[in-house]
Amino acid sequence: MKSRAWLFSVLLLICSDVLAKLPEQSAVPGGVMILSVGNSHQTKPDVYFEDKPVMVVKADGLWQAVVGIPLSAKAGTLRIVVKRGEEKSTQLFSIKDKQYPTQYITVKDERKVNPNPLDMKRINQESSRIQEALTAWTETNNEPVNFVWPIKGRVSGLFGRRRVFNGEPRNPHSGMDIAAKTGTPIHAPAAGIVRGTGNYFFNGNTVFIDHGQGLITMFCHLSRIDVQDGETVKQGDIIGAVGATGRVTGPHLHLGVSLNNERVEPRLFFPPESELKN
Numbered sequence: 017m018k019s020r021a022w023l024f025s026v027l028l029l030i031c032s033d034v035l036a037k038l039p040e041q042s043a044v045p046g047g048v049m050i051l052s053v054g055n056s057h058q059t060k061p062d063v064y065f066e067d068k069p070v071m072v073v074k075a076d077g078l079w080q081a082v083v084g085i086p087l088s089a090k091a092g093t094l095r096i097v098v099k100r101g102e103e104k105s106t107q108l109f110s111i112k113d114k115q116y117p118t119q120y121i122t123v124k125d126e127r128k129v130n131p132n133p134l135d136m137k138r139i140n141q142e143s144s145r146i147q148e149a150l151t152a153w154t155e156t157n158n159e160p161v162n163f164v165w166p167i168k169g170r171v172s173g174l175f176g177r178r179r180v181f182n183g184e185p186r187n188p189h190s191g192m193d194i195a196a197k198t199g200t201p202i203h204a205p206a207a208g209i210v211r212g213t214g215n216y217f218f219n220g221n222t223v224f225i226d227h228g229q230g231l232i233t234m235f236c237h238l239s240r241i242d243v244q245d246g247e248t249v250k251q252g253d254i255i256g257a258v259g260a261t262g263r264v265t266g267p268h269l270h271l272g273v274s275l276n277n278e279r280v281e282p283r284l285f286f287p288p289e290s291e292l293k294n
Contacts, residue, residue, distance in 0.1 A: 037161050037162050038050055038073065038075055038080060038082060039082065039161050039284040039285045040283075040284040040285075041284075042281060042284055043085075043109070043110065043111045043112055044111055044112055044113070044114035045085055045086060045087050045088065045089045045090075045111065045113070045114055045176075046085060046086075046114070046116075046175060046176045046279070046280055046281050047111070047114075047280065047281060047284065048083065048084060048085065048275065048280055048281070048284050049081075049082075049083045049085060049109050049111070050080050050081070050082055050083075051080065051096060051107060051109060052078045052079070052080055052081075053072065053078075053080070053081045053096075053098050053107065054078065054098075054100065055077065055078060055079070056074045056077050056078055059100055059101065060072060060074075060079055061079060061098050061099060061100040062098075062099040063081040063083075063096050063097065063098050063099070064096065064097045065083050065084075065094070065095075065096045065097075068276045068277055069153060069230060069276065070082065070083050070096060070229075070230070071229035071230055071231060071275065071276065072229070073229075081096055081098075082161075082275065083109075083275070083276065084230075084274070084275030084276045084277075084278035084279075084280045085111055085278060086278045087176060087188055087190070087278070087279060090113070091111060091113035092110065092111070093108050093109070093110050094108070094109055094110075094111060095107065095108050095109070096109070114176070116174075116176035116177050116178055117174075117178070118178045118179075118180060119173065119174075119177040119178070119179050119180070119189065120179075120180045121179060121180065121181050121182075121265060122181075122182060122265070123181050123182055123263060123265065124265075125263075126182070128181075128217075128218065128263040129181045129182045129184060129263075130184075131217065135217060138217050139218070142214075142216045142217060145212060145214065146212070146216070146219075147277075148211075148212065149211045149212035149224035149226075149232065149234075150224070150232055150234075150274045150277050151230075151277050152211040152224075152230075152232060153229065153230055154209065154226050154228045154229070155228075155229065156228040161206070161231070161285050162206060162251075163205040163206050163233075163287075164205055164206070164251060164252070164286070165194075165205070165286055165287065165291055166194075166202045166203050166204070166205050166235065166255075166271060167194055167196050167200050167201070167202055167203070167258060167269055168196070168292055168293065169194040169195050169196035169200070169258075169269070169292060170194065170195045170196075170292075171192060171194060171195075171289065172193045172194065172268055173189060173192060173193030173268070174189065174192055175190070175191060175192045175281045175282060175283070176188055176189060176281065177189045181263075190272055190279035191234065191270050191272030191273070191282060192270075192271050192272075192281075193268045193269065193270055193271075194268060194269045194271060194292065195266070195267070195268045196258045196268065197267060198239050198257070198259055198260060198267040199239060199257050199258065199259075200257060200258040200269075201256075201257055202223075202235055202238065202254065202255055202256050202257060202258060202269060203251075203252050203253065203254055203255070204249040204250065204251055204252060204253045204254075204255050205233055205285075205286070206225075206227050206233075207227070207248075207249065207250050208226050208227040208228070208248075208249055209225070209226045209246065209247070209248055210223060210224065210225055210226075210243045210244065210245055210246060210247045210248075210249060210255070211225065211226040211245070212224040212245060213243065213244065213245055215261065216236075216262060217262065217263075218262050218263045219236040219237065219262045219263075219270070220236055220237040220238065220259065220260075220261025220262025220263075220264065221237065221238035221239070221240065221241050221256065221259060221262075222234065222235065222236045222237075222238065222241075223235045223238065223243060223255050223256055225249065225255070230274075230276045230277065231275055232273070232274040232275075233271070233272065233273055233274075234270070234271070234272035234274065235255065235256065235269060235270070235271060236262060236270035236272070237258075237259055237260060237261050237262050237264050237267075237268060237269065237270055238256040238258065238259045238261065238269075239256075239257045239258060239259025239260070239261065239267075240256055240257050241256045242254055242255055242256050243256070273285055
């Protein structure tokens with residue numbers, strides 16, 4: 017009987033490794049790389065990319081580093097640093113170039129394109145608060161990604177697009193937009209801790225959720241916020257509602273995903289877009 021119990025425990029462990037869901041890999045700027053960094057029976061290593069800690073999860077009997085690639089990265093060879101105790105090694109990986117399309121947007125409020133000095137003071141103050149949320153790190157032993165879409169709706173803005181507001185080039189789009197009616201409830205895509213809420217000049221009413229190991233989701237332009245800083249949420253909990261606050265042309269949800277403080281393609285973490293439809 018003891019041998020059967022031991023075998024059952026081993027099978028459960030193997031199954032939990034296999035079922036740990038990882039994001040889709042995409043070796044491009046704004047994508048995600050998944051790199052094996054040791055067998056799961058070994059001690060979990062610490063992994064760094066550009067001096068920032070990287071998510072490491074157990075899947076398929078291996079420790080897997082889940083690395084967010086900067087949108088600004090150039091095609092070529094990048095590296096991670098793997099530390100296990102006193103041992104230290106580097107691992108190389110390659111990414112390809114990707115040309116994101118350009119999106120032309122007309123915004124009625126000219127200040128949302130060319131802020132005045134008082135606006136800039138506010139924006140600079142808000143930037144530090146946003147960075148604090150995006151650099152949050154909660155250590156966990158395993159972080160399978162099992163996100164669900166926060167709302168149903170039409171994709172109205174794609175990640176990575178080079179945006180031109182009122183004829184003036186601005187930063188690439190760091191998330192994806194989902195159009196929906198004002199007041200549509202927004203659900204947490206996975207369990208986590210609220211690491212920041214507030215009203216921001218460009219982002220409007222915003223919520224950040226820390227899912228562990230540098231994986232942060234970001235929800236912008238909300239009409240209302242239903243959670244508080246430090247609150248623990250479960251997958252499916254309502255965190256707010258769709259709105260049109262901040263720099264917008266209409267009601268929608270800006271959904272962002274940050275991994276090791278790099279904004280990455282949200283669709284790599286979510287089910288097929290067919291599940292977005294009402």
